[in-house]
Amino acid sequence: MPKVLVSDKLSETAVQIFRDRGIDVTFDPSIGKDKDKLLSVIDEYDGLAIRSATKVTGKVLDAARNLKVVGRAGIGVDNVDIPAASKKGVIVMNTPFGNSITTAEHAIAMMFAVARQIPEASASTHAGKWEKSRFMGVELTGKTLGVIGAGNIGGIVCQKAVGLGMKVVAFDPFLSEERAGELRVRKVELDELLAEADVVTLHVPLTDQTRNVLSREAIARLKPGARVVNCARGGLVDEEALAEALKDGRVAGAAFDVFAEEPATASPLFGLPNVVVTPHLGAATTEAQENVALQVAEQMSDYLLTGAVANALNMPSVTAEEAKVMGPWLDLAGHLGTFAGQMTGEAIEEINVLYDGEVAGMNTAALNSAALAGVMRAANPDVNMVSAPVIARERGIDVSTTTQAQTGAFESYVKLTVRTAGRTRSVAGTVFSDGKPRFIQIKGINVDAEIGEHMLYTTNVDVPGIIGALGSILGGNGVNIANFTLGRTDRGEQAIALLSVDEAVDPAVQEKLRETGMFGQVKALRFGM
Numbered sequence: 001m002p003k004v005l006v007s008d009k010l011s012e013t014a015v016q017i018f019r020d021r022g023i024d025v026t027f028d029p030s031i032g033k034d035k036d037k038l039l040s041v042i043d044e045y046d047g048l049a050i051r052s053a054t055k056v057t058g059k060v061l062d063a064a065r066n067l068k069v070v071g072r073a074g075i076g077v078d079n080v081d082i083p084a085a086s087k088k089g090v091i092v093m094n095t096p097f098g099n100s101i102t103t104a105e106h107a108i109a110m111m112f113a114v115a116r117q118i119p120e121a122s123a124s125t126h127a128g129k130w131e132k133s134r135f136m137g138v139e140l141t142g143k144t145l146g147v148i149g150a151g152n153i154g155g156i157v158c159q160k161a162v163g164l165g166m167k168v169v170a171f172d173p174f175l176s177e178e179r180a181g182e183l184r185v186r187k188v189e190l191d192e193l194l195a196e197a198d199v200v201t202l203h204v205p206l207t208d209q210t211r212n213v214l215s216r217e218a219i220a221r222l223k224p225g226a227r228v229v230n231c232a233r234g235g236l237v238d239e240e241a242l243a244e245a246l247k248d249g250r251v252a253g254a255a256f257d258v259f260a261e262e263p264a265t266a267s268p269l270f271g272l273p274n275v276v277v278t279p280h281l282g283a284a285t286t287e288a289q290e291n292v293a294l295q296v297a298e299q300m301s302d303y304l305l306t307g308a309v310a311n312a313l314n315m316p317s318v319t320a321e322e323a324k325v326m327g328p329w330l331d332l333a334g335h336l337g338t339f340a341g342q343m344t345g346e347a348i349e350e351i352n353v354l355y356d357g358e359v360a361g362m363n364t365a366a367l368n369s370a371a372l373a374g375v376m377r378a379a380n381p382d383v384n385m386v387s388a389p390v391i392a393r394e395r396g397i398d399v400s401t402t403t404q405a406q407t408g409a410f411e412s413y414v415k416l417t418v419r420t421a422g423r424t425r426s427v428a429g430t431v432f433s434d435g436k437p438r439f440i441q442i443k444g445i446n447v448d449a450e451i452g453e454h455m456l457y458t459t460n461v462d463v464p465g466i467i468g469a470l471g472s473i474l475g476g477n478g479v480n481i482a483n484f485t486l487g488r489t490d491r492g493e494q495a496i497a498l499l500s501v502d503e504a505v506d507p508a509v510q511e512k513l514r515e516t517g518m519f520g521q522v523k524a525l526r527f528g529m
Contacts, residue, residue, distance in 0.1 A: 002304040003044060007032035008051035010073060014293035021301040023047075039063050047071065047300050050079070058084040069093060069303050071296040074283060076233075077313060086314040087391075089384035093299050093311050097152060098292035099283035104156035106282045107201050107231040108164075110255035113276045114227050115140055115199070117253075120273060138198075138252075141165035146197025148190070148213060149232070150175045150183065154203030158183045169193050172204075194221045199229060206233040216241035224250060231257040231282045234264075243268035246275060257282050309366075315386045316365035326362055329414070332429045332437035333367045335451050335527055336416040337374020339427050339439070342525050343457070344378070346420040350398045351375065357412030360403035368401060371416055377528075413440060442487070445496055449485035451527055452500030458513065459521040462488045462495040469516055470497060477509045 003024045006015055010027070018025035026045075031037050032054035042048065042064040049071045050056065056070055061084050070080055072094040085092050113119060116137035124131050145161045147154050150170040161168050168185040171193045180187040190213075193200070200222065204210045214228065214237040222228075228251060230237055239260060245251040246269075255276040259267050262280060269275045283289070302308040307327075308320040318326065333353070353371050355364055372388035383391060392399055406412070415428035428441040429451075439449040442457075456474075460466050467486070474481060480502040488495035505524040513522045 002046040004047035004049060004300060004304070005031065005041070005045040006049045007038060007054045008049070008073075009053075010049060010051070010293045010297070011290055013290070014049075014073075014297040017294065017297035018301060021305060023301055023304060029053075035060075042067065047304055049073065049296055049300060052076065052079055054079065056080040056085070061085055061088045061090060064088075064090070069300055071095075071300040073098075073289075073292040073296040075099065082314055083390070085386075086389075087387055089387040091303065091309060091315050091386050092313045093296065093303075093309075094313060095292040095295040095299070096311055098295045099285075099288035100153050100156055102285045102288035103153050103231060103282040104160060106257060106278075107153075107157050107203070107229055108160050110229050110231060110257065110276060110278070111140065111145075111199055111201065111227070114229070114253040114255040114274070117274075119276050140199070143167070143198040144169060144196050146171070146193040146200040147185070148172070148193065148200065148202045149204035149210075150179075150185065151203065153232075154201075155179075155183055157201060157203060158185050169196055190218070191221060194218060195223055197223060197226055199227045201229040202232045202236050204232055204236065206235045211235050212238055214238065214242070219245050219251070222251060225252045227251070227253040227255070229255045231255075234259040234262060240268045243272065246272050314390075316363060316369060318363055318366045322363055322366075326366065328431040328435045328437055329359055329362060329367060330370045332431055333370040333414055333416075334374040335437055335439075336414060336427050336429050337371040338377060338527050339374075339442075339525065340416055340418045340425060341375040341378030343425060343523060344375075344418055344420060346422055348375070348395070348397050348418055348420055350400070350417075350419040351392070352400045352402060352417045352419075354402040354404070354415040354417070355412075356404050356408070356415070357406035357410065359412040359414060360405070364401055364403065367414070368399065371414075372399065375416075375418070410440065415441070439485075439498065442496055442498070443494075445487040445489055445494070447485050447487040447496070447498060449498045450483055450500060452482060453527055454501050454504050455525040455527065456497075456499045456501055456505050456510075457521070457523045457525055458497045458499075458519045460495050460497070460519050462490075462492050463518070466495070466497065466518060469513070469518055470499065473509065473512050473516075474499075474501070474505070477506070477512070479503065479505055479509060 001024045004018055006027045009029045015025055015027045046066055047069045051073050058081050067090050069091045075094055075096045077094055080092055082092050117135045121135040144167045147158055147170045150158055150172040158168050162184045169188045170185045171190045175187050216238050219241050253274040257278045258280055299310045302320055306320050307323040309315055309318045353368055369385040372392050373383050373385045376383040376388045376391050410430045413428055413430040417426040429437055429439045431437050437451055439447055481499050482502055483500035485498045510522045513519055
């Protein structure tokens, strides 16, 4: 039974989901704030469900030898060391859609608040003043809203703004013209947006590309009298430059829910009369908190029980249905990689995975990860589908994918090609109707070999006596052959043998085969079954 630790506050309903799915769950929100306690217990668990209090550092991950998945109830994963998790083979999931509506609504609310000076007017009225003429606002209807980032949350903001009668322009390199038409917005470049927008709202993650997207230079290009709303991430806006623009009147107002440093106890924007600020409340509604908690519990349960991967930040997603259909193909991809990895002693420079026929329409990103994991396990048995792509990148291996329609006798097959400085090696396989993976080609030689846990691979020139030598030496040393496959390029030319045996072939037995002078290569192989 998988074990999950919930170390932050999650709803009882979410915790019950784990229990109902047959998972042994420990619910102790105090652990997330106690680093030493977390370090002392994390090794017991397969899964860790968190919010923002728990810090999943490299040190925690080193201690978590059994951990398979970290689930963040929410979108932000600043408290998780994702590169370290990837190297350790731990999947990191978040819940990017559970609080989308709530965050979009907060952005709209903040836009109204700064346009109508609602917080200042409220404070004045509470103080017993009646300063009706002081708080002259502006209408949003008919104004132009500039949306930077029209993804999930940004798209909802676009739709709501159109509903309010605003004109909407959007800057997003990934926004297609078709999607822009569906949202009823006009796709523009950033400079055009800055020049046209009466209100600019940001809805992008914080990356190297988006950091300071509203820089001092960009703020200088804003339409005079514009207002800026940021309910996305701190660090997207140069707060000091914006404060200067607010003070001299070039920018009419700003509304911020997020800051470069959080918790924010000081900011150049604090204390300015034309600025509305809130303490990162974008996702702070009862509905959103419940939604993300339920979602993370379902996602983690699905992964631990069925292998389905949803909303992972360091691995391709695989639905439960895909996991059922792809299971044998994932096994095959792993076996192909395992074969190539064990056969390759030199540094690998390139890996290509070719998908032919029906398998080309499957989730090839996940299949690639399985193949890479197989290759890398030859050097490190702890590598898995999460860590393998990271290790490949670190080693400078060029990984590519080829897909094609059915070209041969098989309805579908996968071919893995590995290139080193000195040679190129390929192995292909397929899955038959019985669901069992098979090797169908090695070094360009056709074979039909079932895959067993222990196998022996040999190469030779096609001459009489090879089968006899193999049978005699293996049998004489107590090695039982379960399956025997032969293949050759042509009569009298290069040939291979692939044997499935009941136990590992001892190195001394392999050496006896080499001493016959009949074999060019003798290699014992092992496959995880």
